[in-house]
Amino acid sequence: MKILVCIKQGLDDGKMSRFDEFALEEALALKDKLGKPGSLDVVVDVITAGPVHAVAVLKRAFGMGADRGIHIITRDIGYMPAFVTASNLAVVAGRQDYDLILTGIMSQDMMEGQTGPMLAEFLGMPCATAVVKSKMGTVPGIVRVEREMENGYKDCLDVHLPAVLTIQAGINIPRYPSLSKMLVAAKKSITTLVEEDLFSNPVSPKEFLVAIEYPDQTRAGQRLDGSLDDQVRQFQSFLQEKGLV
Amino acid sequence: MKPILIIAEVMDGSIRPVTWELIAAARVIKELMKNNVGGKKDSLKIQVIVPAQNPLPLAKKILSRTGVDVLALQIPEDTAYTSEAYKNWLSPLVRVCDPSHILVAHTSQGRDFAPGLAVRLEAISLAGVNKICSDGDLLLYYRPVLNNTRNMVLGLESDLLVVLTLMPGIFFPRVSKVKSCGSITFKKICRWSGQPVRMVHQKILKQENNHQILKTAPIIVAAGRGIGERSNLEYVFRFAKCFLASAVAASRPLVDMGWIGYDHQVGITGASVAPRLYIACGISGSSQHLAGMKESDWVVSINKNFQAPICSNADLCIVADVLPFILAFLERE
Numbered sequence: 132m133k134i135l136v137c138i139k140q141g142l143d144d145g146k147m148s149r150f151d152e153f154a155l156e157e158a159l160a161l162k163d164k165l166g167k168p169g170s171l172d173v174v175v176d177v178i179t180a181g182p183v184h185a186v187a188v189l190k191r192a193f194g195m196g197a198d199r200g201i202h203i204i205t206r207d208i209g210y211m212p213a214f215v216t217a218s219n220l221a222v223v224a225g226r227q228d229y230d231l232i233l234t235g236i237m238s239q240d241m242m243e244g245q246t247g248p249m250l251a252e253f254l255g256m257p258c259a260t261a262v263v264k265s266k267m268g269t270v271p272g273i274v275r276v277e278r279e280m281e282n283g284y285k286d287c288l289d290v291h292l293p294a295v296l297t298i299q300a301g302i303n304i305p306r307y308p309s310l311s312k313m314l315v316a317a318k319k320s321i322t323t324l325v326e327e328d329l330f331s332n333p334v335s336p337k338e339f340l341v342a343i344e345y346p347d348q349t350r351a352g353q354r355l356d357g358s359l360d361d362q363v364r365q366f367q368s369f370l371q372e373k374g375l376v
Numbered sequence: 377m378k379p380i381l382i383i384a385e386v387m388d389g390s391i392r393p394v395t396w397e398l399i400a401a402a403r404v405i406k407e408l409m410k411n412n413v414g415g416k417k418d419s420l421k422i423q424v425i426v427p428a429q430n431p432l433p434l435a436k437k438i439l440s441r442t443g444v445d446v447l448a449l450q451i452p453e454d455t456a457y458t459s460e461a462y463k464n465w466l467s468p469l470v471r472v473c474d475p476s477h478i479l480v481a482h483t484s485q486g487r488d489f490a491p492g493l494a495v496r497l498e499a500i501s502l503a504g505v506n507k508i509c510s511d512g513d514l515l516l517y518y519r520p521v522l523n524n525t526r527n528m529v530l531g532l533e534s535d536l537l538v539v540l541t542l543m544p545g546i547f548f549p550r551v552s553k554v555k556s557c558g559s560i561t562f563k564k565i566c567r568w569s570g571q572p573v574r575m576v577h578q579k580i581l582k583q584e585n586n587h588q589i590l591k592t593a594p595i596i597v598a599a600g601r602g603i604g605e606r607s608n609l610e611y612v613f614r615f616a617k618c619f620l621a622s623a624v625a626a627s628r629p630l631v632d633m634g635w636i637g638y639d640h641q642v643g644i645t646g647a648s649v650a651p652r653l654y655i656a657c658g659i660s661g662s663s664q665h666l667a668g669m670k671e672s673d674w675v676v677s678i679n680k681n682f683q684a685p686i687c688s689n690a691d692l693c694i695v696a697d698v699l700p701f702i703l704a705f706l707e708r709e
């Protein structure tokens with residue numbers, strides 16, 4: 132079985148997007164459960180599309196236990212929405228027969244939650260988003276998932292492989308990279324591709340970025356600085372004024 | 377003029393209230409397009425598709441409440457929502473209708489099918505839109521980025537179809553006299569469409585919870601990742617004890633990490649609360665968290681970063697390291 136996990140480096144902190152850690156853990160747990168130790172009957176590949184320094188997240192993924200890494204080096208076009216990323220990933224993922232493709236539910240920087248479902252559509256695979264439980268092996272060729280809905284409801288469904296799942300936080304507890312794996316990781320080779328080589332005409336967004344703004348303020352947001360003592364005192368008078376004590 | 381198309385959100389056979397917000401947003405878009413440079417003065421149509429096993433009563437409800445055109449789409453018996461089914465059912469209908477916009481709720485269901493539908497229709501897809509305005513020429517769409525600390529403002533390159541998933545709780549339905557001019561069309565989906573079925577809905581589960589404690593507490597002290605360590609929860613509980621009839625809540629990551637039970641989670645996938653006072657300790661104020669507590673009378677934030685979005689959504693922002701602040705408060709009590 133071949134699993135692909137799509138991971139992303141955060142624009143803000145340079146780390147692997149938090150939700151992607153859950154996706155990778157889910158793949159690794161599946162490998163631990165279904166694969167024979169040391170064999171490659173279950174392979175976990177990780178892929179990232181991003182600038183040169185995004186390779187750091189692949190190394191971290193190796194440290195967690197991923198087998199192989201693919202890096203699509205993207206152009207610097209400033210605004211890189213899920214549509215472009217999913218188009219890039221689809222070209223590479225489409226060349227291999229992955230049984231399962233996992234992504235995080237969304238990235239923390241762009242917050243679109245669209246890469247997984249768009250990738251699935253490009254590849255003609257079914258897609259379940261916000262997965263909080265996945266179970267494989269009961270019925271061959273099927274992954275049974277629970278999707279999270281609002282207010283504590285969950286939708287249970289059977290999804291035929293190959294499929295794309297986007298993984299919600301809380302599904303597992305992601306492992307930390309281990310030192311021994313990190314040492315092995317240093318020697319692992321990464322397949323590097325350049326966006327321009329994937330297409331004769333790289334995909335560009337059809338929408339354009341006009342501005343980046345602060346969100347609207349919904350409340351006064353009175354700022355309390357000063358020493359802890361002052362802050363505590365002013366907090367207490369706030370409570371008294373509003374009749375909250 | 378091309379119509380604006382809305383996909384009503386149906387769950388368990390009834391219309392979810394977010395559908396009214398979608399219709400309100402369509403009216404905003406209609407107004408903006410009319411006033412734009414070169415805007416056509418003839419009336420833009422708004423049409424709602426309502427997919428359900430028994431869609432007619434739902435369609436009637438939408439028509440009587442809003443006066444817009446409704447397509448009552450009868451889905452086969454024993455079928456339920458899956459992203460695959462929605463994409464298959466909706467894409468041919470959308471092609472016939474040839475809209476300018478498709479509006480979908482930014483909910484667990486909308487987020488699930490809208491991006492794939494957009495790809496299939498070769499449309500642009502913007503997720504989580506929380507504001508729409510116009511620069512006189514172009515419509516501008518706002519959506520949150522960078523952990524909700526900023527909004528990205530986007531314009532569209534061309535007259536391409538755009539699929540928008542709209543953040544709930546933003547576009548408020550205006551109550552106005554309905555000039556009913558719309559009508560209902562009925563359409564039935566045949567079971568076999570030639571496409572293989574690769575997603576089979578099994579059942580809906582309800583997670584047991586006891587959110588009642590949170591919902592009735594007049595004062596809530598809520599902990600987020602900013603408290604640093606699990607053991608620090610003890611101080612949050614002691615802080616809460618300083619208030620009469622208080623309860624302790626948490627942001628989702630604390631529940632995900634197993635630090636505290638789901639009963640304590642506030643937000644879009646947890647409890648919605650509206651206490652007299654909500655004290656957010658080390659919580660950044662993501663839209664998913666805010667959705668569950670923005671109805672509180674008073675909100676106080678304790679956060680070391682004044683740039684955190686919670687600070688634009690709080691009445692009082694104590695800019696401090698949360699643990700030392702709580703300890704100082706406990707000492708003075």
Ligand SMILES: Cc1cc2nc3c(=O)[nH]c(=O)nc-3n(C[C@H](O)[C@H](O)[C@H](O)COP(=O)(O)OP(=O)(O)OC[C@H]3O[C@@H](n4cnc5c(N)ncnc54)[C@H](O)[C@@H]3O)c2cc1C
Binds near residue numbers: 600645665698
């Ligand atoms: C579909 C979906 C549903 C979701 N549902 C929910 C939900 O129901 N409820 C929910 O809460 N989240 C939900 N989330 C998660 C949400 O997106 C955020 O990840 C989450 O709310 C962040 O929690 P937080 O504020 O505790 O953590 P962070 O965002 O990490 O914020 C921590 C804050 O603490 C501050 N801080 C750090 N150290 C200190 C210190 N020493 N002293 C003071 N302040 C400090 C930081 O400045 C920061 O603002 C959902 C996400 C998705 C995708």
